[in-house]
Amino acid sequence: MRRILVFEEYCIGCGLCEVYCRVQHSQSKDLIKAYNREQPKPLSRVKLVKAKPVSFAVQCRHCKDPPCVTACLSGAMRRDNDSGLVVHDPDKCIGCWTCIMVCPYTAISINVLGSGVVAKCDLCSTLDTPACVANCPNEALVCEEVL
Amino acid sequence: MRYVIIGGSAGGIGACEAIREVDPVGEIILISEEPFPQYSRPMISEFLSGKASFEKMKYRGDVFWKENNVELKAGRKAVHLDLKERCVELDNGEKVKFDRLLIATGGKPIIPKTEGIDKRGVFTFTTISDAEKLLAVVKKNQRAVVIGGGLIGVSVAEALVERGVVVTIVELKDRILSLILDEVASRIIRDAMEDSGVTIITGQTVKSITGKYEDNTAVEGVVLSNGEEIPCGLVIFAIGVIPRTELVLGTDIKTNRGIIVDRYMRTNVSDVYACGDVAEVYDFIFGENRVLPLWPTAHLGGRVAGYNMAGKKALFPGGTAMSALNYFRVPVISVGLVNPTNNNEYEVMIQHDSVRKIYRKVVLRHNVIVGFLLVNDIERAGTLFYLMHNFVDVKELGSQLISDDFSLASLPFDIRRNLFMEGTRWMVLPN
Numbered sequence: 001m002r003r004i005l006v007f008e009e010y011c012i013g014c015g016l017c018e019v020y021c022r023v024q025h026s027q028s029k030d031l032i033k034a035y036n037r038e039q040p041k042p043l044s045r046v047k048l049v050k051a052k053p054v055s056f057a058v059q060c061r062h063c064k065d066p067p068c069v070t071a072c073l074s075g076a077m078r079r080d081n082d083s084g085l086v087v088h089d090p091d092k093c094i095g096c097w098t099c100i101m102v103c104p105y106t107a108i109s110i111n112v113l114g115s116g117v118v119a120k121c122d123l124c125s126t127l128d129t130p131a132c133v134a135n136c137p138n139e140a141l142v143c144e145e146v147l
Numbered sequence: 148m149r150y151v152i153i154g155g156s157a158g159g160i161g162a163c164e165a166i167r168e169v170d171p172v173g174e175i176i177l178i179s180e181e182p183f184p185q186y187s188r189p190m191i192s193e194f195l196s197g198k199a200s201f202e203k204m205k206y207r208g209d210v211f212w213k214e215n216n217v218e219l220k221a222g223r224k225a226v227h228l229d230l231k232e233r234c235v236e237l238d239n240g241e242k243v244k245f246d247r248l249l250i251a252t253g254g255k256p257i258i259p260k261t262e263g264i265d266k267r268g269v270f271t272f273t274t275i276s277d278a279e280k281l282l283a284v285v286k287k288n289q290r291a292v293v294i295g296g297g298l299i300g301v302s303v304a305e306a307l308v309e310r311g312v313v314v315t316i317v318e319l320k321d322r323i324l325s326l327i328l329d330e331v332a333s334r335i336i337r338d339a340m341e342d343s344g345v346t347i348i349t350g351q352t353v354k355s356i357t358g359k360y361e362d363n364t365a366v367e368g369v370v371l372s373n374g375e376e377i378p379c380g381l382v383i384f385a386i387g388v389i390p391r392t393e394l395v396l397g398t399d400i401k402t403n404r405g406i407i408v409d410r411y412m413r414t415n416v417s418d419v420y421a422c423g424d425v426a427e428v429y430d431f432i433f434g435e436n437r438v439l440p441l442w443p444t445a446h447l448g449g450r451v452a453g454y455n456m457a458g459k460k461a462l463f464p465g466g467t468a469m470s471a472l473n474y475f476r477v478p479v480i481s482v483g484l485v486n487p488t489n490n491n492e493y494e495v496m497i498q499h500d501s502v503r504k505i506y507r508k509v510v511l512r513h514n515v516i517v518g519f520l521l522v523n524d525i526e527r528a529g530t531l532f533y534l535m536h537n538f539v540d541v542k543e544l545g546s547q548l549i550s551d552d553f554s555l556a557s558l559p560f561d562i563r564r565n566l567f568m569e570g571t572r573w574m575v576l577p578n
Contacts, residue, residue, distance in 0.1 A: 006567060008556075049554035058555055061567075067529075070161075070450065071443035073189045075206040092203060094193055097471035097525060098443060101480050104533030104566055106526050106555060110478065 001084035002123065002145050004133060006056050010140035011048075013055035017132035017141060018044040021059075024124055024131035040114040045121040046132045047106065057132060057141055059121035060107040062086045068099035068108060076117075085123060093117035148173035150456055151235055151243055153225045153394070154251030155184025157442050158423030158449030160207060162249050165453025165461075167215045173457065175217045176243055178235065181274065182222045185211050189302075189442050191278040195285075196306035201275070225252075228394050230416055247418050247456040250395065250406060251449060254388030254424035254440050263356030268366030269382045272303045284381070287311035291381035292369050294353050296323035298470060300385035301336070305474050307381075308343050315346040315377055317353055317369070327470050327481040331499060331506055332522050339475040351375075356382055388440050390425040403427055405438045410463045412452035420456055422448030431465030431536060432483045432517050439466045464536070471525070477504075480528040483518030483535060484510055493517070498549040507549040514542040527553055533566070534558075 019031070026034035026042035034042050046059040066086045068077045076092035077099055079085070095117035100108050111119040124130040133141045150166055152159045155177050163175055177184075187206040193199035212219045220237065227236035234242045256271040258264065270281050281303075285291075289312050293300045296318030304314045316323065322333040323340075337347055351371045359367040368378040390405035400414050401407045406421040408414055410429050414421050422428070423445030427436040444466035454461035472479040487493040487510050494511040503523065509531065510518040516535040521528055531548065534541055539562060541548060547557050555563065 008563070047554075049556040051552070051554060051556035054556045056556065070447050073206075073442050074187050074204070094190060094199065095473055096189070097473055097478055097480060097528075100525060101469060101471045101482065101528045102443070102532055103529035106529055108529075109526065 001062070002130075002143050003062060004059060004123070004130060005142045005144060006058065007140045007142065008054060008056035010138045011056045012138055012140070013048065013050055014137065015048050016135050016137060017046045017057040018048055020131040020135040021046045021121075024127070025119075043109060043111050043114055043119050045107075045109065045119055047109070049106075057136075058105050058107060059132065060086060060123075061105055062121075062123065067102035067104075071098045071102045073098050083125070085125065086120075087122070088118065088120055090115045090117050090119070148457075149244060149246045150175045150249070151245035151247070152177045152249045152251060153235065154249075154253055154423065154425075155179035155181065155219070155221070156188055156251065156253055156423070157206075157445035158251035158253075158452070159249070160185060160211070161446040161449025162251065162420075162422070162453035162456070163211075163215050163217050165450040166457045169454060169457035169459045171216075175215070176220065176245075177212070177217050178220045178223055178225050178237065178243070180222065180224045181276070183275075184219075184221060186275055187442075188274065191272065191275055192302035192306040194275065195278045195282055195303065196309035198309070204275070225394055228398055228400075230398055230400070230419070233418075245418075248420065249449070249452050249456065250400075250414075250419065250421040250425060251423045251445070251452075252391040252394060252425045253445075255391045256384055257386040257389055258384050259352075259386070261353060261356060263358060263366075266356055266358050266366045267364055268380050269356060269384070271384050272299055273388060281381070281383070285310045285312055288313065289381060290377075290379040291315070291383060292317060292353065292377055292379045293383045293385050294369075295384065295386040296320070296347065296349070297326065297385065297387055298324070298472070299387065300383075301340070301472075301474050303383055303385055304340065304345055305343075308345060312381070313344065315348060315379070316340075317351055317371065317377075318347065318349045319352050321349050323347060323349070324472075327468060327485065328479070329486050329508065329520065331497075332479065332481075332508075332520055335504055335506060335522050336472075336475065336477050336479065339477045343475055353382070388424055390427075390438060392425060403436075407436060408448075410465075411455045411460070412448055412463055413455065420452040422452045429463055429465045430467050432467045439468065441466065441469060443469070469532070471528075478523060478525045480521045480525045481519075482528070482532055483516075485518045485520045487512075487518070496546055496549045498551075509548045511541065514540045516541060516548075519548075530555060530558070534562075 021044040023034045076089045108120045133143045185207045186204045190204045224238040234244045293316045353369045405427040424440040430437045451463045469482040496509045498507045505524045506522040508520040
């Protein structure tokens, strides 16, 4: 499986990771439409966190022993043993926020304008490289294959 | 090896999964009173409101038992436990032998002695069957009295409101959700509930349930301790649950309020484990065992029990009172000690924005977070929980913990590095 490494020392806080994550999780996959026209407004699953001078991007770490999966009340959050991904099913999710309570990375967001339930990084499993990594101008996000 | 599990909810399911990670061949027999146990009990309010079908409530898929090679004895009740013969007797007379036993029988609703309790229209709200019974009779514009303003009471009230029922909550304490919220947070939820038409009566209890003049077996209303009468067709007891320990009473298994277990989820009797709402489990804030009737805690306890039953040592990392709420469209997260009484020992930090209805409270003891409460802006909860559960000294962070711009980036470098290098350790994964 792959994972995203975060190098905060290279992060310049530009926020392009959020921009391209949002585009990737839009219907249109078009930057202008995703930002200005699309309803419901797509949500970025990566979060740029800042506390000057520190900044870095954080997304679901796809933990081996994910607290969100153990805590999930509905069974919407599960770990796929084949891919190693922590997968969220918005149709099963009831938006109880229990996963948010236990994720130390704050990697789970409330999709207020969209599904009304939670949303998180899916590692862009349909792409060769996750959108945030591919569009990070300073290689503060790197994708690597791990066993 | 034969594993026998009594109870097929969060704990029992967690145990099955953990056992199968370690032991793919051992025999697992799971006994459940319910015909279809693998549903999410916290979702019964979603079911009652119509937001979730039973299909959506399935916590695990239909193939779960088959996939994990579990022999499910559904619709069967364990009635007797013989520790000497190491067997469980079922209500059909069948005896099931065990090598390792997990008791995950859960909790049962608290129903105080009240006059008129046997009338038609009186309900509890714990299982899907309770929700189905209630759903069969609810009608628009009907009146309901919910006894208890805790998590169950507020959840059933919300579902009933969605069904057009006129709801009154009767709460004994001076505020709703008093165990997990302070006055400010409780008021925010109360306002939201009252905006939705719920009447909340505090400091009162239901003394008796009255019957109709023409048919005394049907509910006509309730009488409060102050003598006030509230007419209603439905009465729902939602005071809370107590451990279902009947099966072990009179055996060598030690109980207090619940079955006492160590941090491997073992009871005092060898090869017998317990978890979930029936057990008293380790609370890492209080440093002692408590009844913590919470779904995540039950599932985690079940997993830890499962690993240990299958011979792989796993330590229960401890739970604590922890609830995430989304009732009446107010997101709330409450963890640990949020209402400290001895103010000399605790430091309390509060940020309250009454316009945006954002409320944050963090309680510290010796510079370590022992509790926090977040209303309407809850996404930092997991980080606070991490700091709390790892007993991180947060002196340096101070009031940043409750400020608007707190984030992972606010954490000291060492903590950030630990988090990204080692990951989280709330759960226990055996090596």
